[in-house]
Structures are given as C-alpha cells and as structure tokens.
Amino acid sequence: MAKVGFIGLGNMGLPMAGNLVKKGHEVKGFDIMEDNLTKAAQAGVKRVASAAEAAKDVEIVVTMVPTGKETLAVYEGSGVLQAAKKGTLFIDASTIDVGQARKAHDIAKAAGMLSLDAPVSGGTVGADGATLTFMCGGSKEAFEKARPVLEGMGRKVVHCGEAGAGQAVKICNNMMMAINMLGVCEGFALAEKLGISHQTLFDVVSTSTGNSFALSGYCPVPGPVPTTPANRDYAPGFMTKLMVKDLALSQSSSQDAGVATPMGAQAHAILRHYMNMVEGAPEKDFSSVANFVRVVKK
Ligand code: NAD
Numbered sequence: 001m002a003k004v005g006f007i008g009l010g011n012m013g014l015p016m017a018g019n020l021v022k023k024g025h026e027v028k029g030f031d032i033m034e035d036n037l038t039k040a041a042q043a044g045v046k047r048v049a050s051a052a053e054a055a056k057d058v059e060i061v062v063t064m065v066p067t068g069k070e071t072l073a074v075y076e077g078s079g080v081l082q083a084a085k086k087g088t089l090f091i092d093a094s095t096i097d098v099g100q101a102r103k104a105h106d107i108a109k110a111a112g113m114l115s116l117d118a119p120v121s122g123g124t125v126g127a128d129g130a131t132l133t134f135m136c137g138g139s140k141e142a143f144e145k146a147r148p149v150l151e152g153m154g155r156k157v158v159h160c161g162e163a164g165a166g167q168a169v170k171i172c173n174n175m176m177m178a179i180n181m182l183g184v185c186e187g188f189a190l191a192e193k194l195g196i197s198h199q200t201l202f203d204v205v206s207t208s209t210g211n212s213f214a215l216s217g218y219c220p221v222p223g224p225v226p227t228t229p230a231n232r233d234y235a236p237g238f239m240t241k242l243m244v245k246d247l248a249l250s251q252s253s254s255q256d257a258g259v260a261t262p263m264g265a266q267a268h269a270i271l272r273h274y275m276n277m278v279e280g281a282p283e284k285d286f287s288s289v290a291n292f293v294r295v296v297k298k
Contacts, residue, residue, distance in 0.1 A: 001025050002149050005054035005061040005084075006045065007074055008094070009036040011236055012120070013064035015127040016093070016153045018043035023152035030054040052079035060089045060149055067245055068100030075104050081111040089114040089145050093134070095174070095242070097249050098164040105138065105163040114142040117163065118150060119170035123218075123238050125227065131155040135173075137165035168253070175250040178243055178267040180214035181286065185293040188221050192294065198223050220287035229285035237285030240275050244282075247271060 001024045006017040009031040020027050021044035029045035030053065031037055037047045048054050051074050055061045061084060063074050071092050074080060084090075090108045092101065092115075101117040108115035116138035126132040132154035136143050143159045150157045160169045187210065191201040202224035206216045219225040229237035247268035254261040274292040275281045281288065 002060055003058040004028070004149060005048075005056075005058040005080075006030070006040075006064070007051045007054055007061065007078075007080070008064040008066075008070070009033075009040045009045070010064070010066075011124050011239075012093075012127045013062075014039055014043065015124065016062075016064060016132070017045045019127075019130040020149065020152050021045060025149065025152060028054045028058065050078070052083040055080040055084040055088065058084070058088065060091060060146070062149075063090070063092045063094060065094050066242065067094070068096030068104075070094070071096050071104055072100060072107075075107045081108070081113065084111075084113065086112040087114060089116065089142055091116045091118050091146055091150075093118050093120055095119045095170050095246055095249070096167060098167045098171070098253060101137065101167045102164045114139070114145060115163070116142045116146050117166040118146065119166050120154065121170065121173050122154070124236065126154070134158065135160050135166040135169040137161055137163050137167065167249075171246055171250040171253055174243065174246040175261065175264040175267070177214060178247055178271065178286070179263045180212040181218070181220060182267050182270060182289065182293070184212065184214045185220055185287075185290040187215075188290060189294045214287075218287060220290035229287055230290070234284040234288035236283070237287070239283055240271060240286040240288065241282035243286040244268065244271050244275055 003026045006027055006029040009029050017027050017029050027045045028048050029040045030048050030051050041047045063071055071094050090113050105115045116136050118134045118136045120132040120134055122132040130153050133156040134150045134154050136159050147157055160166050198221045219228050220230050222230045250264050251268055274289050
C-alpha cells in the first residue's frame with residue numbers, strides 16, 4: 001500500500017481520494033476550500049494545511065485541480081517539489097493543455113521527481129464507483145509505479161505514450177463527447193416538437209443506430225436514466241465551464257496540429273454561448289445545454 005498526497009478534493013478528487021482510502025492506501029489531502037477538506041476527512045483522508053504538507057513523506061502526489069493554471073501553480077508556487085523526497089511520483093489527473101502538461105513534466109524532472117499526466121474519463125459516476133479510465137503520458141517507469149494506485153480509482157489504466165500523450169487522448173475524447181451530446185440534445189428537441197415523448201425516443205434510439213454514451217449513459221433529459229445529472233436539476237457531474245475549457249484545449253491543439261475540426265468548433269461555440277447567456281450555466285452540468293438547445297428557434 002502506498003502513501004499518497006492528494007491535492008484538489010472537488011467533485012472528482014474527493015471520491016477518488018476516498019476510494020484510495022477504501023483500498024487501504026494512506027492518504028493525506030489538501031484543498032483551498034475548507035468545505036472540501038471537511039468532507040475529505042469524513043471519507044478517511046488525513047486533512048493537512050498546505051499542498052507542501054500533502055507532498056511530504058509520501059511516494060505519490062496526485063493533483064486533481066480545475067485547469068493547467070492551477071496545476072502549474074501547485075508545481076511551481078506551493079513548495080511541493082521542495083517538500084517531497086527525490087524520486088516522488090507526481091501524477092496530474094486534471095485535464096489540461098498538452099503544452100502545460102509537458103511543462104509540468106519538465107518542472108518535476110528538473111526537481112528530481114518522476115511524473116505522469118493521467119487525465120480521466122468516466123465523470124463523477126466513475127470517480128464514485130472507482131471505474132474511471134486513466135489515460136497516461138510519461139515514462140514507462142512512472143507508469144508502472146502509478147499503476148497500482150490508479151487501479152484503486154479506476155477500471156482501465158492505459159499508457160498512451162510519452163509526456164502529454166494522456167492529455168492528447170483526453171481532449172479528443174471530450175471533443176467527441178461534446179459533439180455527441182449536442183446531437184442527442186437536438187434529437188430530443190426535435191422529437192418533442194414532433195410529439196414524441198422522451199421515454200419513447202430513448203427506448204428506440206438507445207437500441208438503434210443513433211445510440212451513444214451521451215444518450216444511454218448520460219441522458220440529458222430527466223427520466224430515462226435515473227442516475228444522470230438531468231434528474232437532479234443538472235447538479236454536476238461535469239460543469240459546463242470545464243467542458244468549455246476542454247473544447248478550447250481541443251481547438252487550440254487542432255490549430256497547432258493543422259487539423260480541421262469544424263464539429264468540435266461548433267460544439268465549443270454553442271456551449272460557450274450557452275454559458276455566457278444563461279445565469280448559473282457555468283456551474284451546472286454541461287448536459288443542461290439540452291434546455292438551451294430546446295428554446296433556440298429557427
Ligand atoms: P472541481 O472544481 O469540483 O474541483 C477542483 C478542486 O481543486 C476544487 O475543490 C478547488 O478548490 C481545488 N483547487 C483549486 N486550486 C487549488 C490549489 N492551488 N490547491 C489545492 N486545491 C485547489 O473540479 P472537478 O470536476 O473535480 O474537475 C477536476 C479536473 O478533472 C478538471 O481538470 C476537470 O476538467 C477534470 N475532469 C472532471 C470530470 C467531471 O466529470 N467532473 C471528468 C473528467 C475530468
């Protein structure tokens with residue numbers, strides 16, 4: 001069993017750290033929000049007063065923060081690299097820009113640490129149930145050291161390649177998910193106008209060629225799949241502002257790589273427009289865009 005420092009105990013980090021405790025790992029946790037520290041302590045995580053303290057006397061430090069800005073702030077400005085022993089493995093599970101991920105690797109390496117970018121898919125349901133998929137970038141040594149701990153939080157752990165490769169796979173995944181979700185939302189909006197109930201559309205399409213995870217696993221209207229955010233007034237789940245962030249990452253990577261991704265660009269534009277137009281939208285689950293799609297008239 002490993003000694004782990006966990007930094008960032010939000011919607012994802014809190015259940016992930018809790019699962020490590022359940023699997024028998026010794027986990028110290030830090031978050032800048034007091035409320036999250038209290039919840040983590042209830043889940044058996046030893047709360048500490050700083051990121052640096054979380055990194056002291058552990059074998060592995062996991063960060064699960066909103067964006068690359070916070071990841072780099074933790075790596076560069078919180079004293080974690082000074083507090084950790086040489087050779088500690090730093091895993092960033094947040095979804096961040098490929099370039100920022102590579103920078104985080106460089107910073108860790110210069111301080112004599114091992115590092116891995118290991119973003120996840122599976123959402124809060126996967127974080128709660130320890131069924132996440134981890135997409136990892138970094139050396140084979142870092143990956144093999146991380147594997148037993150990642151397996152305590154997920155069902156599938158994949159080595160995608162060198163530094164930044166995990167983030168590259170992740171932003172492709174999220175671009176595909178957003179495009180699928182908007183397609184599902186448009187299908188429900190059209191079906192409603194044609195007099196078809198949500199349940200009827202779901203029952204047919206979820207076993208037909210129009211099916212996708214966005215429909216059968218993350219249905220954006222209440223009713224057909226009781227566990228989705230749509231059934232709890234779109235409490236996240238995955239906040240709209242985080243999906244907009246990921247779509248911005250995929251768009252900047254598309255530009256850098258010289259690849260046309262017009263569907264991804266459209267999904268980014270619609271979700272960004274929704275987020276800017278509707279009060280409260282940034283913090284709601286991104287599937288709440290169903291209500292926005294529904295009211296947009298030709
Ligand atoms: P969140 O905002 O709920 O949690 C992030 C936590 O990080 C917050 O509790 C915040 O207080 C903390 N934090 C920020 N800066 C910090 C710092 N300097 N030191 C310590 N703690 C700090 O977000 P989330 O939904 O848990 O997402 C975290 C990451 O996982 C994001 O990059 C997101 O894109 C990614 N992700 C989320 C989901 C999902 O379904 N929510 C799914 C896959 C990936």
